[in-house]
Amino acid sequence: MTQPTTVLRMDSREQLRLAARASYASAAAAAGHSFRGELVLQELGGSVRLTRANCDSLSIRRADHRQDTPLDDLMRFCMHVRGEGSLLQHGRRTEVRSGEGVLYEARRAWELEFPSRFDSLTLQFPRSLMPRDLQNVTARCAQPVDTTSTAARLAAGFLGHLHSTAAGLTPRQRHDAGMAAVNLVAMMIRGIAPSPPADDGSDAVLLRMVQCCVRRHFSDPALTVVELARRHHISLRRLYSLFEGAGTTPSACIRKERLRAAEALLADRRYRDRTVAHVAESVGFAQVRTLERLFLREHGVPPGEWRRRHMLRDD
Incomplete structure (x- = not known):
């Protein structure tokens, strides 16, 4: 049986690499530095998970694999509580500042970069839980969320409060709270103007990711x-x-x-x-x-x- 709350402390680059591999991704700490980080995972039921990450500078990426994985049709909404970062997906790179959020597809090629220590909340959920008119959300991925909107402030506050109180909820309450979180994220996403991917070809997106890696390292x-x-x-x-x-x-x-x-x-x-x-x-x-x-x-x-x-x- 899956534990409702899991705390994963990472005290080395190798532990970071293993944690990333569990999500079918690869990760690297900033060159020349040791690595310290902590992940607190709250399982909310129905494949909905809320993760709080407090980590040193790192980069984490996933190639666009052809084989099926448990990540298929999962969405992630990442809210930066503290620190800055960037997300690259579908040929778009979005800079995300403290207090801002961004949506991305877990199964498609993506890259997250955090140049300094950061604190973030990530809600992971099946695409099927989104309202029918939002299930094709590719055009809304890798675009910054307007943090001045009432919807964004409401969602950010709810995610933070849910993470701090989820351990005291019953399984049914955790499930209901997870569904409420998904609905709040959907409400935010409606405010993002759809933008076509810079290039629909996965090879082109992967090439941009590799070139970006070369420029950075x-x-x-x-x-x-x-x-x-x-x-x-x-x-x-x-x-x-x-x-x-x-x-x-x-x-x-x-x-x-x-x-x-x-x-x-x-x-x-x-x-x-x-x-x-x-x-x-x-x-x-x-x-x-x-x-x-x-x-x-x-x-x-x-x-x-x-x-x-x-x-x-x-x-």
């Missing part, structure tokens, strides 16, 4: 093509196929981001005392020779000479 020297595929739970063949459609390769994408970051540092007078080797290391290159070869290919001169010419041109 290119400075990590451990970010290789193999690691990129692992983080998104896809094969190397699938990863190369995604980039082939964009006319490039995953390795070229990583190199480009690192090269552009190196150019920005070398052109900035504030970093004129940094050696080329230091710049190469700070943008993720394991060896300075790699950066030197890229500069020769791109600009026809080594990075040190490129920096000197750039400084002279700005004088």
Whole structure:
């Protein structure tokens, strides 16, 4: 029998990874930091669950898997109590601030990023519990909820109060409270103007997720093509196929981001005392020779000479 309330404390990156895997997702803590977090799950019956998360900075994502999972047809509404984050789904990235909320489909490709410690409430529920006219909610996903509306304030207050009092409710009361929470979320969602996905193709959405991952983590020297595929739970063949459609390769994408970051540092007078080797290391290159070869290919001169010419041109 499922426990009505479960508390999961995570004291390491490995515990975070295992907790994410249970939701058919992958997660990573911020580079260079230890990880601490706590999840308090309130089972409300009928596959409705309210989760309070209080965690350090992390990123969590799910690829658009083809096989069926228990997540099929589940919706999630995430309300940020404290801290900021962003959600990427259906080609749309939405920044979510403290006090705001966002809806997403659990079974489709998505990515959540939390740049600092955060506190959130997430209501998970079957799509079938939504009113009939709202069951096709794809066009309302990954869009910020208007927190100034009466409906949003009412829903946010109810979710917070429900989480703090659910442990004292009978099974029947928890079920009724869960249905009330779903109805309040539906009331909020009606205020979101439908927006077509930026691209209906799941491959295009997944490609955007991978590219976003590269832009955010290119400075990590451990970010290789193999690691990129692992983080998104896809094969190397699938990863190369995604980039082939964009006319490039995953390795070229990583190199480009690192090269552009190196150019920005070398052109900035504030970093004129940094050696080329230091710049190469700070943008993720394991060896300075790699950066030197890229500069020769791109600009026809080594990075040190490129920096000197750039400084002279700005004088």
